[in-house]
Amino acid sequence: MTPSLHLLVNGVRREGAVPPTERLLDTLRWRLNLRGTKEGCRSGACGACTVLIDGRPRLSCLTLSHQVGEAPILTVEGLESDPVGRAVLETFVAEAALQCGYCTPGFVVALTGLLKEHPGATETTLLEGLQGNLCRCTGYSSIRRAVTRLSEPKR
Amino acid sequence: MQLLAPTRAEEAIAALLDGPEGRVAVLAGGTDLLLDLDEGKSSPEVLLSLHRLPWRELTWEAERLEIGATLPLAQLEQDPELARRIPGLHEAVGAIGGVALRHQATLGGNLVRASPVSDLIPILLALECEVGLLGSGGERSLPLEQFLLGPRRTALQRGELVRRVWVPALPSAFRWQRVRPANDVSQISVAVAFAPKEERWRIATAGVAPLARRAKAAEAILRGPSPGEEAIAAAGASAAEEAEVRQDRRATDAYRRHLLRTLVLRAIRAVATGVGGQPA
Numbered sequence: 001m002t003p004s005l006h007l008l009v010n011g012v013r014r015e016g017a018v019p020p021t022e023r024l025l026d027t028l029r030w031r032l033n034l035r036g037t038k039e040g041c042r043s044g045a046c047g048a049c050t051v052l053i054d055g056r057p058r059l060s061c062l063t064l065s066h067q068v069g070e071a072p073i074l075t076v077e078g079l080e081s082d083p084v085g086r087a088v089l090e091t092f093v094a095e096a097a098l099q100c101g102y103c104t105p106g107f108v109v110a111l112t113g114l115l116k117e118h119p120g121a122t123e124t125t126l127l128e129g130l131q132g133n134l135c136r137c138t139g140y141s142s143i144r145r146a147v148t149r150l151s152e153p154k155r
Numbered sequence: 156m157q158l159l160a161p162t163r164a165e166e167a168i169a170a171l172l173d174g175p176e177g178r179v180a181v182l183a184g185g186t187d188l189l190l191d192l193d194e195g196k197s198s199p200e201v202l203l204s205l206h207r208l209p210w211r212e213l214t215w216e217a218e219r220l221e222i223g224a225t226l227p228l229a230q231l232e233q234d235p236e237l238a239r240r241i242p243g244l245h246e247a248v249g250a251i252g253g254v255a256l257r258h259q260a261t262l263g264g265n266l267v268r269a270s271p272v273s274d275l276i277p278i279l280l281a282l283e284c285e286v287g288l289l290g291s292g293g294e295r296s297l298p299l300e301q302f303l304l305g306p307r308r309t310a311l312q313r314g315e316l317v318r319r320v321w322v323p324a325l326p327s328a329f330r331w332q333r334v335r336p337a338n339d340v341s342q343i344s345v346a347v348a349f350a351p352k353e354e355r356w357r358i359a360t361a362g363v364a365p366l367a368r369r370a371k372a373a374e375a376i377l378r379g380p381s382p383g384e385e386a387i388a389a390a391g392a393s394a395a396e397e398a399e400v401r402q403d404r405r406a407t408d409a410y411r412r413h414l415l416r417t418l419v420l421r422a423i424r425a426v427a428t429g430v431g432g433q434p435a
Contacts, residue, residue: 003158020156020157020158020202021156021158021192021202023189042193043190043193044186044190044252044256044338045338045339046338047253047255047338050255053258056229056258057254057255057258058255058258058259059186059255059256059259062184062185062186062189062190062256062259063185063259064158064182064185064189064204066158066160066204067160067182067185067204067206069206069207110254110255113254113255114254129253129254131253131335131336131337131338132252132253132254132255132256132337132338133253
């Protein structure tokens with residue numbers, strides 16, 4: 001049986017039949033064609049699949065689509081239309097904070113969630129908040145530069 | 156597989172009792188159970204999700220905190236009183252997974268899964284918390300030590316769900332060591348609490364076999380709010396000695412024993428500093 005489901009993704013209401021145990025990660029990538037969200041470990045260790053649900057960072061590989069309910073979902077594809085998300089994207093570009101880019105959607109979405117939850121967060125808070133995200137290119141120094149910039153008070 | 160997501164407690168209990176025995180899996184945050192489903196370790200006929208139940212209380216009483224079973228850990232962590240009133244629980248919750256995982260994982264789920272590597276079980280054992288179990292006949296409460304029967308085994312009976320946890324507000328500390336700070340299992344974690352009225356120290360450790368446990372011989376060595384460095388050292392040595400440590404890819408048994416001693420010392424000192432001034 002595939003019960004029907006309504007999801008609010010990046011401000012757009014989507015509807016369809018989704019099997020009961022399907023992960024949000026798979027619904028986003030394979031039903032809604034939003035392939036920006038990446039599958040890394042599929043076990044909650046790498047953070048590549050991070051999306052925001054109700055503004056909070058969540059692991060889409062460990063979330064059933066049917067558990068989300070009416071809560072708004074923001075994926076990497078929706079970051080540009082969010083002021084905090086846009087600032088994060090621009091800073092990552094300015095600092096070239098990526099190598100292969102596979103972990104990048106997870107990093108920028110997680111950072112957007114942290115900055116929304118803790119406006120004016122310190123560099124330490126942001127770095128601690130990113131401990132759940134892995135970059136296997138170990139491109140951390142450029143990611144750290146972006147975090148430093150995002151934690152500086154805006155003039 | 157069928158997914159049920161009741162909005163009322165009675166419906167959830169009924170679903171447990173009506174479902175095929177042993178074939179109903181209860182889903183809270185899902186951070187552990189969904190991995191079992193992927194690996195085929197669990198193949199229930201019914202998945203009973205608790206996410207629509209209003210079980211997210213966070214209520215301070217005079218001397219304890221009531222926590223609803225399905226409150227995400229991140230919301231517990233963000234409580235403005237927690238770090239001051241139950242510092243060890245604040246430290247332990249903040250050490251679980253990463254931020255995104257803590258927005259999913261729940262206290263009830265952690266207890267029911269009764270994982271040998273749970274970082275929440277040692278602090279809740281040290282604080283001597285009570286677990287509220289809801290069944291068709293009402294709610295009963297059990298000390299956590301009686302709730303946990305072994306790895307992956309609890310005192311939950313058919314038709315019962317963990318409804319809430321009561322955590323006494325006590326001076327406490329949590330210390331851990333990991334290969335990676337987030338989304339990893341601790342090699343050893345240690346929780347210490349001090350009950351001022353009874354002048355009793357309580358120590359619990361995880362990363363030991365077969366499940367997190369109290370180090371009661373070590374506890375008995377400590378007296379008064381400022382036990383002194385000699386007693387603290389003896390308690391650390393005792394905790395390391397009495398534990399049955401595991402050896403796996405995360406750490407050797409010798410390293411785990413070393414960690415146990417060191418982290419027990421640090422956790423006791425942290426509590427003693429907060430309670431009775433700098434330890435001698």
